[in-house]
Amino acid sequence: MMLVEETTVPLAALPVTEFKAHLRLGSGFAEDSVQDAVLESFLRAAMAAIEARTGKILIEREFSWTLSRWRDVTGQVLPVAPVSAIASVVLIDRGEVETVLDSAVYRLVPDLQRPRISPVGTLLPQVPSGGSVRVGLLAGYGPEWSDLPADLAQAVLLLAAHYYEYRHDTGLSSGCMPFGVTSLLERYRTVRIFAGSL
Structure with missing residues (x-):
């Protein structure tokens, strides 16, 4: 991470x-x-x-967060708060090929303590074996x-x-x-x- x-x-x-x-x-x-x-x-x-x-x-600024797997595929807690937007979610396979996910498959669940990225459906998209996922986010009070x-x-x-x-x-x-x-x-x-x- x-x-x-x-x-x-x-x-x-x-x-x-x-x-x-x-x-x-x-x-x-x-x-x-x-x-x-x-x-x-x-x-x-x-x-x-x-x-x-x-x-x-x-003070609000942009971050990228990379992890090798979701800890919880029903909703991943983000590492900082407050988060006002998720700019992107990118799956990266072991060959470093990147796939940008459609924003319709995930959503931000705002929270001042533990904001989360949650699936719109049942589960977050699977992280490729040996790969990673990179989440771009905008965090800060303003x-x-x-x-x-x-x-x-x-x-x-x-x-x-x-x-x-x-x-x-x-x-x-x-x-x-x-x-x-x-x-x-x-x-x-x-x-x-x-x-x-x-």
């Missing part, structure tokens, strides 16, 4: 101005934008950490920062500020996350009670 981010978060969607206000950085100076690249990198790092912790994609739930947006700012404040401290290698951030993320974490299945 392999999840690949096909598009990245555009710079315009990052809340650099809000982050500066959160950090209480001075404004009105000629050098106001001198730290923008550094602030952008901390925002991206914080978003990546929160997405990894919660399985939720914050294309703009304002589309995020307020608590997730606050968690990003808090974690990015933590990274900013401790940017020279190499003793934080254990990957700690501040309590305020973890408490904001708790309700978004997926509880896995499915014996290892997705």
Whole structure:
């Protein structure tokens, strides 16, 4: 199983101005934008950490997900949430020949925790022996920062500020996350009670 981010978060969607206000950085100076690249990198790092912790994609972008077989042919849970569209499903045989499935044979079952791709009929199409299936999907709360739930947006700012404040401290290698951030993320974490299945 392999999840690949096909598009990245555009710079315009990052809340650099809000982050500066959160950090209480001075404004009105000629050098106001001198730290923008550094602030952008901390925002991206914080978003990546929160997405990894919660399985939720914050800013909308495209992904491709490749797997060698369906875990459940009556409906496959997708690896991230929320998912707003399934762009394509491609069966790939052992000779790397690709067959794009008609979108009439599958559908997206939206869910904020566990979205699924389900068959329109009884079962999802069979994955070729020795081959794979690639699912293209559009995931995220929306294309703009304002589309995020307020608590997730606050968690990003808090974690990015933590990274900013401790940017020279190499003793934080254990990957700690501040309590305020973890408490904001708790309700978004997926509880896995499915014996290892997705």
